[in-house]
Amino acid sequence: MSLTSVPITRASLQSDNLGEVQELMSRRYVEHHTRVVGSADGFEFRSASAAAGTLAVDQLTYQACLAMKTVPFQSLLIVSLLDGRFDVTAGRQHARVARGEVLLYPPDVGLDVVMDRMTHQVLHLPLSTVTRLAARAGAAEAHFRFEAMTATNPAGNRQWLATIAYLTRLLAGPADASIPALLLDAAIDTAATAALSVFPNTTMTVDYTPGPGRVTPTAIRRAVAYIDAHAAETITVDQIAASAGLSARALQAGFRRHYDTTPTGYLLKVRLEHAHRDLQAADPTTGATVAGIARRWGFPDHSRFTAAYRKTYGQTPSHTLRT
Numbered sequence: 001m002s003l004t005s006v007p008i009t010r011a012s013l014q015s016d017n018l019g020e021v022q023e024l025m026s027r028r029y030v031e032h033h034t035r036v037v038g039s040a041d042g043f044e045f046r047s048a049s050a051a052a053g054t055l056a057v058d059q060l061t062y063q064a065c066l067a068m069k070t071v072p073f074q075s076l077l078i079v080s081l082l083d084g085r086f087d088v089t090a091g092r093q094h095a096r097v098a099r100g101e102v103l104l105y106p107p108d109v110g111l112d113v114v115m116d117r118m119t120h121q122v123l124h125l126p127l128s129t130v131t132r133l134a135a136r137a138g139a140a141e142a143h144f145r146f147e148a149m150t151a152t153n154p155a156g157n158r159q160w161l162a163t164i165a166y167l168t169r170l171l172a173g174p175a176d177a178s179i180p181a182l183l184l185d186a187a188i189d190t191a192a193t194a195a196l197s198v199f200p201n202t203t204m205t206v207d208y209t210p211g212p213g214r215v216t217p218t219a220i221r222r223a224v225a226y227i228d229a230h231a232a233e234t235i236t237v238d239q240i241a242a243s244a245g246l247s248a249r250a251l252q253a254g255f256r257r258h259y260d261t262t263p264t265g266y267l268l269k270v271r272l273e274h275a276h277r278d279l280q281a282a283d284p285t286t287g288a289t290v291a292g293i294a295r296r297w298g299f300p301d302h303s304r305f306t307a308a309y310r311k312t313y314g315q316t317p318s319h320t321l322r323t
Contacts, residue, residue: 004234005178006052008171013047021045028058029077032070037114040064050171052179055188056124057168068113076125077105078195080164084118088149095149102160103149104199121164129192136237136248137196137203148200156198163194170300182234183298189236215254219244223251223263231270237263271297275305276313279320290317 015021022034024047036043044063049056059082079086079102086097089112090105097103105111107127134144151157170179170187179187196203226243227235240263241251255263275297282288291302294317299305309317 004181006181006184008050008052008173008177008179010051010175011047011049013045015045016043018043018045030071030073032068034066034068037065037067050168051124052171052184053181053188054124054126054129055167055171055184055191057164057171058122058124059119060122061119062115063117065114065116068111068115070111070113072108072110073105074107074127076107076123076127076130076195078123078125078160078164078199079103079105080121080123080161082119082121084120085114085116086118086120087114088112090149093149097150100157100161102151102157102164102198104146104195106146106149121168123164123167123191125188125191125195129188130195132238133189133192133196134201134203138249139201139203144202146199146201151198152200152204160194160198163191166301167191180295180298182232183295183300185234185236186298187300215246215250215257217258219246220251220254220258223254224266227263227267227270231267231274235267240267268298271299272308272312275299275317276309276320279317282321284321288321290321293317293321 013021013024015024018034018036018040022032025034026032028049042063044061046061047058049058051057062084079097081097081099081101081103083099086103088095088097088103088105090109093106093109095103131141131144135141151160167187170183223240223244223246226240237248237251241248244251244254246254251263255261255266259266261269275293278293278296279290282293290305294300294302294305299308306316309315309320313320
C-alpha cells in the first residue's frame with residue numbers, strides 16, 4: 001500500500017556579502033534590516049535548510065556581531081543556540097540566551113536582535129497548528145498568547161533541544177528524500193505540543209471548565225470506525241471528533257472511559273496492526289525492510305517501533321519479516 005509523501009527540499013548558502021544575506025533572509029523569514037556592530041572585516045554567513053510542507057529547520061552561522069530589526073513574524077519561530085550570544089527585545093519582553101539555550105520569537109511583535117558570532121537552529125512552525133492545539137486545551141484562539149520567550153525551566157529547555165534533534169533527523173537524508181504525509185503531520189503536532197509545554201503561554205493558566213458530560217458508546221464507535229477506515233491517511237483528532245459528532249475534548253474523555261486510551265493512542269495501535277500484517281505478507285528478497293514498513297505507517301524511530309512491536313507481538317519485527 002502506498003501512502004502520500006511530501007518531498008523534502010534543501011537549500012544552502014555561504015556568503016561574505018551582507019546585502020546578499022539580508023535579501024535572502026528577508027525572503028525566507030520577514031523584512032528586516034541588519035547592520036554590523038564594529039568591524040565588518042571577516043564577516044561570513046552560512047546557511048543550510050531542510051523543509052517539508054510547512055515544517056522547516058534552518059541552521060545559520062553569522063561570523064560577526066550584528067544588530068537586526070524585524071517586522072512582526074506571522075509564523076512561529078523557535079531558536080536553539082549552538083554557539084555565541086543572542087539578545088532579543090520584543091515589545092516589553094527582553095531575553096538573553098547563550099550556548100545550549102532556546103528562545104521563542106513572539107508572533108505579531110517586531111524584534112530588536114543582537115547576534116554575536118552565533119550558530120543556531122531555527123524551527124519554522126505554522127502558528128495555526130499551535131493555536132488549534134491550544135484551543136483543544138481550553139485557551140480560545142483569540143486570547144491565546146505566549147507570555148515569555150525562554151523555556152519555563154531547564155527541563156523544558158532540554159525537552160525542546162530533544163525535539164529539534166528529532167525533527168532534524170526526520171528531515172535528514174538524500175537530496176531526493178520524502179516523508180509520509182501522516183508522519184509529517186504527526187511531527188508538526190509534536191513540535192507544536194512541545195512548544196506549548198516548554199514556553200510559558202495561556203494554556204498553562206487556563207481556568208478549569210466542567211467535563212464534557214456523558215459520551216455515548218455509539219459516538220465512540222463512530223470514531224473508531226472512522227479511524228479504522230482512514231488509518232492509512234493523514235487524519236487529526238479534530239477530524240475524528242467531527243466524524244463522531246463530538247468536540248475534541250469529549251472525544252478524548254470518551255476514549256479514556258471506553259477504551260482506556262486516547263484517540264491518538266488508538267490510532268497508533270491500528271497502525272501498528274497494519275505494520276504487523278505488512279511484515280507478515282512482505283518478502284524480504286524483494287527489498288522489503290522493517291524500516292520502510294515502519295515509516296509507511298508513521299513510525300520513524302526504529303528502536304521505538306521495535307520496542308512497541310515486541311511488547312505487542314512478543315517478537316521483533318525483523319523476526320516477523322523473516323518468517
